[in-house]
Amino acid sequence: MPIRSLSSALKLGAAILLFLAGVWAQASGLVDEFRFYWPDIRYLSVQHLWLTAISGGLAVVVAVPLGVLLSRPSVSRWAESLMQLLNVGTTIPTLAVLALSMSFLGIGTAPAIFGLFVATLLPIARNTYVGLRSVSPALMEAAAGIGMSPLQRLLRVELPNALYVIFAGIRTALAINIGTVPLAFLIGAGGLGELIFTGIDLYDTVMMLSGAIPTALLAVLVDVMIALITFLVVPRGVNPARQR
Amino acid sequence: MIRLDNLTKVFDTPDGAVVAADHISMEVPRGEICVLLGPSGCGKTTTLKMINRIVRSTSGKVFLDGEDTSGLDTEALRRNIGYVIQQIGLFPNMTIEENITVVPKLLGWDKQRYKTRARELMDMIAMDAEAFLKRYPSELSGGQQQRIGVARALAADPPVMLMDEPFGAIDPINRAVIQDEFLKMQAELQKTIMFVSHDIDEAIKMGDRIAIFREGKLVQYSEPDELLSAPKNTFVESFLGEDRALKRLNLVRVRDVISDEIGTVVGNDTLTTARERIDAHGYRDAILLVDDRRRPIGVISRDTTGSHQGYCRDHMRGLPAVVNLGDDLRKVASLMFAHDTTWLPCVDDNGTLCGQITQRDMTHHLGSRYRARRSAADSEKPVGS
Numbered sequence: 001m002p003i004r005s006l007s008s009a010l011k012l013g014a015a016i017l018l019f020l021a022g023v024w025a026q027a028s029g030l031v032d033e034f035r036f037y038w039p040d041i042r043y044l045s046v047q048h049l050w051l052t053a054i055s056g057g058l059a060v061v062v063a064v065p066l067g068v069l070l071s072r073p074s075v076s077r078w079a080e081s082l083m084q085l086l087n088v089g090t091t092i093p094t095l096a097v098l099a100l101s102m103s104f105l106g107i108g109t110a111p112a113i114f115g116l117f118v119a120t121l122l123p124i125a126r127n128t129y130v131g132l133r134s135v136s137p138a139l140m141e142a143a144a145g146i147g148m149s150p151l152q153r154l155l156r157v158e159l160p161n162a163l164y165v166i167f168a169g170i171r172t173a174l175a176i177n178i179g180t181v182p183l184a185f186l187i188g189a190g191g192l193g194e195l196i197f198t199g200i201d202l203y204d205t206v207m208m209l210s211g212a213i214p215t216a217l218l219a220v221l222v223d224v225m226i227a228l229i230t231f232l233v234v235p236r237g238v239n240p241a242r243q244r
Numbered sequence: 245m246i247r248l249d250n251l252t253k254v255f256d257t258p259d260g261a262v263v264a265a266d267h268i269s270m271e272v273p274r275g276e277i278c279v280l281l282g283p284s285g286c287g288k289t290t291t292l293k294m295i296n297r298i299v300r301s302t303s304g305k306v307f308l309d310g311e312d313t314s315g316l317d318t319e320a321l322r323r324n325i326g327y328v329i330q331q332i333g334l335f336p337n338m339t340i341e342e343n344i345t346v347v348p349k350l351l352g353w354d355k356q357r358y359k360t361r362a363r364e365l366m367d368m369i370a371m372d373a374e375a376f377l378k379r380y381p382s383e384l385s386g387g388q389q390q391r392i393g394v395a396r397a398l399a400a401d402p403p404v405m406l407m408d409e410p411f412g413a414i415d416p417i418n419r420a421v422i423q424d425e426f427l428k429m430q431a432e433l434q435k436t437i438m439f440v441s442h443d444i445d446e447a448i449k450m451g452d453r454i455a456i457f458r459e460g461k462l463v464q465y466s467e468p469d470e471l472l473s474a475p476k477n478t479f480v481e482s483f484l485g486e487d488r489a490l491k492r493l494n495l496v497r498v499r500d501v502i503s504d505e506i507g508t509v510v511g512n513d514t515l516t517t518a519r520e521r522i523d524a525h526g527y528r529d530a531i532l533l534v535d536d537r538r539r540p541i542g543v544i545s546r547d548t549t550g551s552h553q554g555y556c557r558d559h560m561r562g563l564p565a566v567v568n569l570g571d572d573l574r575k576v577a578s579l580m581f582a583h584d585t586t587w588l589p590c591v592d593d594n595g596t597l598c599g600q601i602t603q604r605d606m607t608h609h610l611g612s613r614y615r616a617r618r619s620a621a622d623s624e625k626p627v628g629s
C-alpha cells in the first residue's frame with residue numbers, strides 16, 4: 001500500500017498498533033481470560049438490550065404523543081411551563097431516579113424499567129415538542145389555507161418536517177438509556193452492570209472490562225441503528241443527510 | 245365573483261381593541277383581478293384572510309358566486325379557494341408532484357387523474373415536468389418555487405384565488421417575468437382573484453381594479469386608470485406618488501391615442517412633392533416614406549427637400565423607430581426620448597402604417613382625462629357611505 005497522505009499513514013499506523021495489541025493480548029493470556037466470560041457476556045448483553053428495548057420503546061410511545069399534545073395551539077398556554085418542569089426533571093441524576101423508583105416499586109426488573117423509562121422520556125418529549133413548534137408558520141398557514149384539517153396538517157406537514165429533530169431526540173435518549181442500564185444491576189435487574197460492578201468490587205479488571213467493552217459496543221451499535229433508521233424514514237426533502 | 249358585505253375584524257390586544265378591517269364592502273366581478281393596496285397595517289391582508297377564514301371575521305359576510313360562505317365547512321371552503329402566500333409555503337418534505345397534487349388528493353381524485361393534472365399544471369407554468377416533478381422544493385430557486393406555489397393553488401381548478409403578496413419575495417427581474425406569465429395564464433383561466441400588494445406599480449400592472457386601504461377602511465375602489473386620473477383624496481394622491489401621471493403611461497395603449505391622419509410620400513415621389521406635403525401638413529422637420537404596401541421605411545427631412553432635387557427614394561434617412569398599436573405609452577415615451585423626436589409612426593401587427601403618435605397627443609390624452617375625472621370626482625360620494 002503506497003502512502004500518499006497523512007491520513008493513509010495514520011490508518012496504516014493504527015492497523016499496525018491494533019495488530020501489535022492483538023499479539024500482546026494473545027501472548028499475555030488476556031484473550032483466554034475474556035473467553036472465560038463469553039457465556040456471561042452473551043446472556044447479560046441480551047438482558048441489557050431487553051431492558052433498553054422495553055424502557056426505550058415505552059418512552060417513545062409515551063413521549064412522542066406527549067410532545068405532540070404539548071405542541072397543540074390549544075395547550076400552548078401551559079406547554080412552556082410544563083416543558084420547564086420536564087427540563088428540571090432531566091437534571092435529576094439517573095441513579096437518584098433508580099433509587100427513588102426502587103423505594104416504591106421494590107427491586108427487580110420493574111423498578112429498573114420504570115427508572116430508565118423516566119430518564120429516557122424527557123429528551124424525546126422535548127425534541128418532539130421543539131421540532132413541531134419550529135415548523136415554519138408559513139408552512140402551517142399554507143397547509144391550513146389549502147384546506148387540510150388539523151389532523152391532516154399534523155400527519156402530512158408537521159410530523160414529517162419535525163421528524164429529523166424527533167429522531168435526534170430518540171437517538172440522544174437511547175444513548176443515555178443504554179449507558180444507564182448498567183446501574184439497573186444495583187436494583188437487581190441484571191444487565192452488563194453485573195460484570196462491571198462485580199469486577200470493580202473484586203478488583204478484577206478483566207471481569208470489569210468484559211462488562212464495560214460490550215456496553216460501549218452496544219451503545220455504538222444502537223446509535224448507528226437509529227442513525228440508519230433516521231436516514232431511511234425522514235423524507236429526503238427535509239433530511240440533511242440526504243441532500244444532494 | 246367575490247362579494248364582501250360589511251366585513252369587520254376587531255383584534256383584542258392588551259392596549260385595547262384594534263379595528264383591523266372596518267365594514268369592508270366590495271365586489272370583485274367574475275374573472276377579474278382585484279388588487280388590495282395600501283401601506284402596512286392598513287387591513288388589506290386581514291381582509292383577504294377573512295375570505296378563507298385564516299382570520300376569523302368579527303362580523304360581516306363573504307359571498308362567493310352569490311353564495312353566503314358562512315354556512316360552509318372551513319375545510320371545504322378552503323379547498324375551493326386557491327391560496328398563494330408570500331413565503332410560498334411549499335411543503336419541504338414532499339416532492340414537487342406531491343406538493344401540487346395535495347389539494348386534488350384531499351378532494352379524493354383518483355391517482356390517474358391527479359397525475360395527469362400535475363403534468364398539465366407544469367405545462368401551464370412553463371416548467372419541464374420530467375425535470376422537476378420528482379425534485380424537492382429546496383432544490384428550486386425562489387422564482388421556480390413560487391411558480392409551483394401558483395400551480396398548487398390552481399391544482400383543483402378553484403374559481404376563486406387569494407394571493408397575499410405572492411411575488412413580493414422574488415427578485416425584480418424574475419418578478420416581472422412571473423407577473424407576465426401569470427397575466428397570460430389568467431387571460432385564459434379567467435379566475436376571480438384577490439391580490440394583496442404594497443407595490444403600486446404591481447397593482448397597476450396586475451389589477452383590473454384596485455382597492456386602496458387605509459387604517460382598516462376601504463378608501464377608494466376603482467379601475468387603475470381611473471384611480472390614477474382621479475384619486476379620491478389627498479391620502480390616495482400621496483400614496484400613488486407625484487409621478488402618477490407617468491404611471492398612467494403603462495395603462496394607455498397606442499391605439500387609444502393614435503391619430504390616423506398622417507402625410508406620407510412613396511419612393512417615386514419627387515422631393516418637391518415631399519416639400520409640398522410637409523408644408524400642407526405643417527410638419528416641422530420631416531415626412532414619412534412608405535413602401536407600396538404602406539410599410540414605413542424611412543423619412544425625408546425638410547432640409548433635404550430644400551437643398552436637393554430628385555426622387556424621395558434616393559434621399560431618405562433611416563427610421564428612428566416604429567411603435568405597435570398594442571404598445572403602452574411608457575414604451576412610446578421612452579423611444580421618443582431615446583431618439584429625440586416628438587412623433588413616431590404606428591403600425592399594426594402586419595407592419596402596415598396606421599397613423600402616428602405625437603408627444604402632444606400623449607400629454608393631451610393624459611391631461612384631458614385627468615381634468616374631466618377630477619371635476620366629476622368632486623361631486624361623487626366616498627366609497628362605503
